[in-house]
Amino acid sequence: MSAQLHTVTANPALDQTVSLDALQAGSVNIAREARVNAGGKGVNVASCLADWGLPVAAHGLLGRDNSGPFEQLFADKNIADRMLRVKGATRTNIKLADLSRHDTTDINLPGPACGETDWATLSDKLAALGSGDIAVLAGSLPPGLAADSWARLCAQLKGQSVWVLLDSSGPALAAALANPPEALPDCVKPNREELAQWAGRPLGSLDEVARCARLLQQSGVSLVAVSLGEQGALLDDGEQSWLASLPPQQPLSTVGAGDAFVAGLAAARCASLGQADSLRLAMGFAAAKLRRLGPHLPDREDITALAAQTSLRALLPGETS
Helix, strand or coil, rough: CCCCCEEEEEEEEEECCCCECEEEECCCCCCCEEEEEEEEEHHHHHHHHHHHHCCEEEEEEEEHEEEHHHHHHHHHHCEEEEEEEEEECCEEEEEEEECCCCCCEEECCCCCCCCEEEEHHHHHHHHHHHCCEEEEEEEECCCCCCCCCHHHHHHHHHCCCCCCEEEEEEHHHHHHHHHHHHCCCEEEEEHHHHHHHCCCCCCCCCCHHHHHHHHHCCCCCCCEEEHHHHHCCCEEEEEEEEEEEECCCCCCCCHHHHHHHHHHHHHHHHHHCCHHHHHHHHHHHHHHHCCCCCCCCCCCHHHHHHHHHHHHEEEEEEECC
């Protein structure tokens, strides 16, 4: 049986994106348009994978009071809906897209409180995943769950021989990275700030980022990817540290570009690509997402063209001893 793709979203969100000609703080702003999309990191990853043409199952904790937009997204994209319904309403995240500056201001609201019983039920459902399957654990944890919840789920899935990609931050990421070597995720995808928070020091230069990523890789995480915004992204597998960049882009919205990058890494793993081609594909996913509002990607040909435009530069060589 071929590898199956799964995403897990502990704290999904309804993303309300408001597009403005120019955001004026402290003033009345007239929106050009507003739209609401079912989101949350893992949901966005599943959406991008489906757009690429891969079958994927979405797991997680979903508030039953407003689950309709998520159910519609899953139905529209043929994503297997494995979300566990919990009491309450899924949170709303507000995205203010400033079209003049090509940037976005995020206001993230808290989600419904979940308990250990909910997490145990979700973990039990994920016990069906098997050897070679790919699981993307993505996003923050909702109120009520312990900071080591991702760490415990990662340990469980690794025990099931699942390939695990973790995209989280803060105490939840730190707890997962404190797991013993056999229970560490196979891949992590922090941004520069999240990596610096884990390291406990600023990472001002690319060399500092590369050496910190290598340190994390040497701790037992096979693949470390670091998103760097306009500077591109870094990927380290212990053999080589690659810096990827693209020609300057004119983003319609930066929301979800990191999630698209993660989806590209998962798609590359599914296709058994080498690390350089994996990084190119992930960059293609991220750049393509910059041109779309909501958790959607353009045609496969557009993504492939952007991936081909990605340039790679070697930063750190592999260890020789």
